[in-house]
Amino acid sequence: MKFLYLSLLISFVAGCNNETNTKSSEGKTRADTLMNEVMQHHNEGMAAMSKIDDRSKKMQLILDSFRAHPLAGQNSRSYQEHIDSAFQNLKRANAAMENWMDHFNMDSFSNNLSERVRYLESEKLKISAVNDTMMKSLKVADSLLEKK
DSSP: OHHHHHHHHHHHHHHHHOTTTOBOTTSOBHHHHHHHHHHHHHHHHHHHHHHHHHHHHHHHHHHHHHHHOHHHHGGGHHHHHHHHHHHHHHHHHHHHHHHHHHHOOTTTTTTOHHHHHHHHHHHHHHHHHHHHHHHHHHHHHHHHHHHO
């Protein structure tokens, strides 16, 4: 009987110490919380993608105009180079988001909670970095388009 109580006590303590399996007051595990945070970053990135598409189209028109009228572009060569650089940065930011979405697996490690938490923590860092890249590229693009 003592053995049974001791076994139950050990099981209970071990279960309580497993932070990846503990549930918050809302009934969510650490993995659930991380998944929500990852998806929040994803949604922010998706909103930024439409802005990137819009700015890219505007910059492409400006670049096309410089190519169509090369003599007019002589006076604003520096501006053209900045527009081209910002345009390339927008394309890279968009590609980074698409790459992250292609490789992200929502169901990864669904049978192993500690590995799932580790995976989601890593993915949260990745998508956060992608969002930072997107926001920085949009900021530069917007500042250049304002000068137009």
